[in-house]
Amino acid sequence: MKTLQRALPWLVLIIALLYSGQKVVDSDSIPSRFDLDTFREIPVSASGRTKPLDTVARNSLMNLSGRQSIRTEDGEKISAVEWYLELITQPEQSVQRRVFRIDHPDVLALLGLDSEKRTRFSFAEIRPAGTEINRQANLASKLKAKARDPFQRAILVLNQRLMLFSELSQLQRPYLVPPLTVGDDWRSFVTVLNENPMDQDARMLLKMLQSYRDNDAEAFNAELEKFVALVDSQVPYDARKARYEVVFNHVQPFITASALYLIAFLLGCFGLLSSQLSKPDWSTALLGSMTNAIIVAFIVQTIGIASRVYLQGRPPVTNLYSSAIFIGWFSIIIGLIIDRQMKLGLGGIMASVIGFGTLIVAHNLGSSGDTMEMMQAVLDTNFWLATHVVVVTIGYSATFFAGFLATAYVLLGVFTRVLDRERGKSLTKMVYAVICFATVTSFVGTVLGGIWADQSWGRFWGWDAKENGAALIVFMNLLILHARWGGMIKDRGLAVLAISGNIITAWSWFGTNMLGVGLHSYGFTQSAVFWIAVFVLIQLTLMGIGLIPLSFWRSKFARADAAQGLIVDSK
Amino acid sequence: MIKKILKPWASLKLTVVIFALSIFLIFAGTLAQVNSGIWTVVDEYFRSVMVTIPLQIFVPRDIANIPGAIWFPGGLTLGVLMFINLIAAHVVRFKFAKKRIGIIITHFGIILLLVGEFITGYAAQEGNLTILEGQTVNFVEDVRASELSVTDQSAPDDDRVVVVPDRFLETGKTITNGLLPFNIKITEWMPNSQMLGPAQAPPSRKGLADSGMAKDLAALPLPRANGVDGATVDAPSAYVTLYNGEQRLGSFLLSVYIDQPQRVVVDGRPYLIQVRFKRTYKPYSMRLIDFKHDLFTGTQMARNYSSLVQLVDEERNVDREVLIYMNHPLRHAGETFYQASFLRGDTGTVLQVVKNPGWLIPYISSSLVALGMLIHFGIRLVPALRRSSK
Numbered sequence: 001m002k003t004l005q006r007a008l009p010w011l012v013l014i015i016a017l018l019y020s021g022q023k024v025v026d027s028d029s030i031p032s033r034f035d036l037d038t039f040r041e042i043p044v045s046a047s048g049r050t051k052p053l054d055t056v057a058r059n060s061l062m063n064l065s066g067r068q069s070i071r072t073e074d075g076e077k078i079s080a081v082e083w084y085l086e087l088i089t090q091p092e093q094s095v096q097r098r099v100f101r102i103d104h105p106d107v108l109a110l111l112g113l114d115s116e117k118r119t120r121f122s123f124a125e126i127r128p129a130g131t132e133i134n135r136q137a138n139l140a141s142k143l144k145a146k147a148r149d150p151f152q153r154a155i156l157v158l159n160q161r162l163m164l165f166s167e168l169s170q171l172q173r174p175y176l177v178p179p180l181t182v183g184d185d186w187r188s189f190v191t192v193l194n195e196n197p198m199d200q201d202a203r204m205l206l207k208m209l210q211s212y213r214d215n216d217a218e219a220f221n222a223e224l225e226k227f228v229a230l231v232d233s234q235v236p237y238d239a240r241k242a243r244y245e246v247v248f249n250h251v252q253p254f255i256t257a258s259a260l261y262l263i264a265f266l267l268g269c270f271g272l273l274s275s276q277l278s279k280p281d282w283s284t285a286l287l288g289s290m291t292n293a294i295i296v297a298f299i300v301q302t303i304g305i306a307s308r309v310y311l312q313g314r315p316p317v318t319n320l321y322s323s324a325i326f327i328g329w330f331s332i333i334i335g336l337i338i339d340r341q342m343k344l345g346l347g348g349i350m351a352s353v354i355g356f357g358t359l360i361v362a363h364n365l366g367s368s369g370d371t372m373e374m375m376q377a378v379l380d381t382n383f384w385l386a387t388h389v390v391v392v393t394i395g396y397s398a399t400f401f402a403g404f405l406a407t408a409y410v411l412l413g414v415f416t417r418v419l420d421r422e423r424g425k426s427l428t429k430m431v432y433a434v435i436c437f438a439t440v441t442s443f444v445g446t447v448l449g450g451i452w453a454d455q456s457w458g459r460f461w462g463w464d465a466k467e468n469g470a471a472l473i474v475f476m477n478l479l480i481l482h483a484r485w486g487g488m489i490k491d492r493g494l495a496v497l498a499i500s501g502n503i504i505t506a507w508s509w510f511g512t513n514m515l516g517v518g519l520h521s522y523g524f525t526q527s528a529v530f531w532i533a534v535f536v537l538i539q540l541t542l543m544g545i546g547l548i549p550l551s552f553w554r555s556k557f558a559r560a561d562a563a564q565g566l567i568v569d570s571k
Numbered sequence: 572m573i574k575k576i577l578k579p580w581a582s583l584k585l586t587v588v589i590f591a592l593s594i595f596l597i598f599a600g601t602l603a604q605v606n607s608g609i610w611t612v613v614d615e616y617f618r619s620v621m622v623t624i625p626l627q628i629f630v631p632r633d634i635a636n637i638p639g640a641i642w643f644p645g646g647l648t649l650g651v652l653m654f655i656n657l658i659a660a661h662v663v664r665f666k667f668a669k670k671r672i673g674i675i676i677t678h679f680g681i682i683l684l685l686v687g688e689f690i691t692g693y694a695a696q697e698g699n700l701t702i703l704e705g706q707t708v709n710f711v712e713d714v715r716a717s718e719l720s721v722t723d724q725s726a727p728d729d730d731r732v733v734v735v736p737d738r739f740l741e742t743g744k745t746i747t748n749g750l751l752p753f754n755i756k757i758t759e760w761m762p763n764s765q766m767l768g769p770a771q772a773p774p775s776r777k778g779l780a781d782s783g784m785a786k787d788l789a790a791l792p793l794p795r796a797n798g799v800d801g802a803t804v805d806a807p808s809a810y811v812t813l814y815n816g817e818q819r820l821g822s823f824l825l826s827v828y829i830d831q832p833q834r835v836v837v838d839g840r841p842y843l844i845q846v847r848f849k850r851t852y853k854p855y856s857m858r859l860i861d862f863k864h865d866l867f868t869g870t871q872m873a874r875n876y877s878s879l880v881q882l883v884d885e886e887r888n889v890d891r892e893v894l895i896y897m898n899h900p901l902r903h904a905g906e907t908f909y910q911a912s913f914l915r916g917d918t919g920t921v922l923q924v925v926k927n928p929g930w931l932i933p934y935i936s937s938s939l940v941a942l943g944m945l946i947h948f949g950i951r952l953v954p955a956l957r958r959s960s961k
Binding site (some may be wrong): 045046047048049173174175185186188374381384436437439440443444447450451452454455456457458459460461462463464465468469471472475476478479482483485486488504507512 | 582583584586587590591593594597598600601604609612613616617687688691697866867868869870872874897898900907909911923925927930933934937940941944945948
C-alpha cells in the first residue's frame with residue numbers, strides 16, 4: 001500500500017508524459033501514392049497570413065462541417081487536404097461529398113431535405129435551392145445582426161459556407177502562387193493564369209493539379225519536388241513556418257492539455273475526499289499526482305502558446321480565443337504557487353478547473369476558422385499587445401482565480417468538514433493575496449490601455465465598453481480590499497464578494513463584446529450569450545450559498561465562528 | 572477643527588459606497604451606449620452631477636418594454652466625493668509610517684488621476700484636419716459645431732472673413748451686422764440634415780433656393796445625431812435669403828455637404844458664402860503629399876493607414892516632411908495629430924487634432940499609483956505569505 005502511495009505521483013507523471021509525447025511521435029502520414037504529406041506543407045497566403053495548405057484545408061472543412069476530416073458513407077476516412085485537392089481538381093466528385101453541416105429544421109425544410117436523418121449534406125443536394133437561399137440571405141442581411149431570428153442566422157451561415165465552398169473550388173482563395181520567380185507577394189492562381197497563361201510559378205502548380213486529376217502520381221510527385229525545392233530557396237522562412245504549423249495542427253497541444261487538466265481535477269477531488277475520510281497518505285499521494293498531471297499539461301500548453309507566438313509573430317494574446325488560453329495558462333501559475341504556500345491542494349484543483357474550462361471556451365471560439373487571423377490596423381502593434389493586453393489578461397486570470405478559490409471556500413465550508421480553523425484562515429489569506437495581485441495587474445493593465453489609447457487617438461480614457469469593463473474589475477477589487485480593511489467584511493464576506501468578481505470579469509471579458517458597441521467589439525457569438533448567462537446564474541447561486549448562516553455550515557471552524565459571534569452579540 | 576469637519580468624510584464605509592455606486596454607474600453607462608452615442612453617454616453619465624438612468628437599458632427591447640427611470644449620482648459627483656474622501660482620510664488619519672508609504676503614494680496618484688480627468692473634461696479640445704492629396708490646409712475643423720462664413724476676396728493679399736457661429740443661427744431670424752455686406756434672413760436652419768439630388772427631392776422641398784450652385788438640390792431636416800447607426804456627426808444645412816438693404820439678392824441653400832463656397836455679387840463686389848464646420852485657423856499649415864491605405868494580401872482588411880505631410884510653421888521655423896500613421900502621432904505646437912480616417916477613394920486624409928494641456932497627468936499619476944501598490948503589497952503581503960508557508 002505504502003509503495004503504491006509513494007509511486008502514484010511518479011506513475012501519473014510518466015503516463016501524462018507518454019500521453020503527451022505520443023501525439024508528436026504518432027505519424028499522421030496520409031496513405032496515398034501521391035506525396036500529400038509534402039503537398040500539405042506548401043505555404044499559401046490566406047486572410048493576410050502565410051500558412052500551409054493543411055491549415056487552409058482543415059479550417060475550411062471545419063467551417064463547413066465542424067470536422068477536420070470526412071468519413072464517407074462506406075466509413076473511409078478522407079483527410080482535409082485530400083478533400084481540398086478533390087475540390088479543386090475533381091468538382092464532379094466533390095459536389096457529392098457531404099460536407100455542409102445544417103441543423104436548423106426550417107433551413108432543411110427549405111432545401112427539401114427535412115426527411116433525411118442526418119446533419120451533413122452535399123453541395124449537389126443543396127444546389128437546387130440555390131436561388132431561394134440567396135433570396136432569403138438577402139432578406140436577412142438587410143437586418144442588423146441583433147435583429148435576426150435563428151432561421152435568418154442559419155441561412156446566412158449557410159450562404160457564407162456556400163460562398164466559401166465556391167471561392168475555394170474556383171481557386172479564388174487562398175492565394176496559391178508564391179513569389180518564386182515572379183513578383184514579391186503571393187498571387188491568386190486564377191488571376192495569374194488569366195493575365196499570363198505562361199506564368200512560370202503558376203504553371204508548376206497547374207501541372208501538379210493536372211497530374212493529380214489524371215491520377216498520375218509519378219508526375220505529381222516529381223513536379224511537387226521541384227516546386228518545393230524552389231519554395232525552400234525563395235521563401236525559406238514561410239516554408240519553415242508552414243512545416244511547423246502542419247505539425248502543430250496535428251499535435252493539437254491544447255486538446256492534450258485539456259484532457260490532462262480534467263484528469264488532474266479528478267485526482268485532486270479524490271485527494272480532498274481522502275483527506276476528509278482521514279486517509280492523509282492517500283490524500284498526499286493523490287494531490288501529488290494531481291500536481292504532476294498539471295505540470296505536464298502546463299508544459300504542453302506552454303509549448304502550444306509558444307508555437308502560436310512563433311507562427312503568428314505576435315505576443316500570446318491577440319483575440320478572444322487566445323485570451324481564453326492565456327487566462328487558463330496564467331491560472332495554472334497562480335494555482336501552483338498557492339499550493340506551495342498552502343498544502344491543501346485547492347490551488348491545483350481550481351487551476352485545473354479554470355485551465356480545463358478556458359480551453360473548452362477557446363475550443364468553441366476557435367471552431368469557426370483560423371484562430372491566428374490578422375488584426376485591424378490599430379491593433380497592429382506588438383508593443384502594446386505584449387504589455388497592455390497581456391497584463392489585462394493576467395488581471396482577468398487573477399480575479400477569476402480569487403473567485404474560484406472563494407468558491408472552494410464556500411462549497412467546502414458549507415458542505416464538507418474539510419475546512420478547520422487554520423485551513424479556513426489560510427484559504428482566506430490566499431483569496432486576499434490573489435485579490436491584491438489582481439488589483440495591481442488589472443489597474444496597471446487598464447492604465448497601459450489608456451496610454452495606448454492616448455498614443456493612438458489622443459484620448460487617455462474614452463469610456464469605451466471594454467475600457468469600462470476593465471475599470472469595473474479594478475473597482476470591484478478595490479471595493480473588496482477597502483471593505484476588508486474597514487472591517488466591513490470578514491472571511492465569509494470576502495469569499496462572497498470575490499465570487500461576484502467572477503461575474504464582473506466574465507462581463508468584462510465577454511459581455512462587453514456582445515453589446516456590439518465600441519472599439520473592442522470583436523468576436524460576438526450568439527451561443528456565448530447563453531453560456532455567460534448560465535455562468536452568471538451559477539455564481540449568483542454560489543453567492544447565495546455563501547450567505548447561508550454560518551451555523552448551518554458543516555465545517556467546524558465556521559460553527560465555532562458563529563458561536564463566537566453569538567457570544568459577542570450577547571455582550 | 573478641520574479634522575472634526577472632515578472626520579465623517581474620511582470613512583472607509585463611504586469609500587466602499589462610492590466604489591459600489593461607481594460600479595453601477597459604469598455598468599449602466601456601458602449599457603446605455605447600445606442606444607445612444609458615446610459622447611451623449613459620456614456627458615450624461617460620466618461628466619454630470621446627476622443622471623436619470625432609464626430602466627430600459629437593462630433589458631433588451633425585444634424582451635420587454637420597461638418604462639421609468641432612476642435618479643443616480645453622475646460621474647462628476649462620484650469623482651468629487653472620491654476626491655473629498657481621499658483628502659479627508661489622509662488629513663484625519665495621517666501618520667507617516669514606513670508601512671503606509673505605499674498607500675500614501677497610491678492615493679496621491681489617484682488624486683492626481685482625478686484632477687487629470689477633470690482637466691481633460693474641461694480643457695481638452697478635439698478637431699479634425701481634413702486634407703485632400705496635394706492640398707494645403709491651415710485650419711482645424713470642429714465637427715461638433717458649425718458656422719456661416721462670408722468671405723470678401725476683393726483685397727489682393729488677404730481675404731476678409733466674417734463668421735456667424737451656429738448658436739446665432741435660428742429659423743426665422745435675420746442677421747444684420749455692420750461687418751456683413753448684406754443682411755441674412757434665415758428661412759430654415761437645420762442643425763442636422765440630409766442632402767437630396769434633383770431626382771430624389773420631394774416636390775414640397777423643391778425650389779426653396781433660387782440662386783447659387785445648389786438650387787437644384789434639396790436639404791431635409793434630420794433629428795440630431797446621437798451615435799445610433801454610426802452617425803455621430805450632425806451635418807447642418809440652411810436656406811437663407813440675402814438682402815442688400817431692401818433689394819433681394821436671392822435665396823441660397825448652404826450646407827456642410829457642399830464643399831465649395833457660393834458666390835454673391837453685391838454692388839459689383841463678389842463675396843463667398845458658406846455653411847461649414849467651425850474652423851480654427853492655425854499658425855501652421857499642412858500639405859498632404861501622399862495618403863496610403865495598405866491591405867493584407869488578398870483581403871479587404873486594412874494593414875495600415877498613413878499620411879505623409881509637409882508641415883510648415885514659420886513662427887517655429889519648421890518646414891519638414893512627417894509621416895503620421897496608426898499608433899504614431901505627430902506632436903507639434905502643443906497639439907497632437909493622429910491618423911483618424913480617410914476620404915472616399917483614398918483621395919485624402921482625416922487627422923484628429925487634440926489639444927489637451929493635461930495629457931501628461933495620467934502618465935504620471937498612474938505610474939505613481941502602480942508604484943504605490945507595488946510598494947504597499949510588497950511590504951505587507953510578501954512577508955505574510957512567507958510566514959504562512961513556514
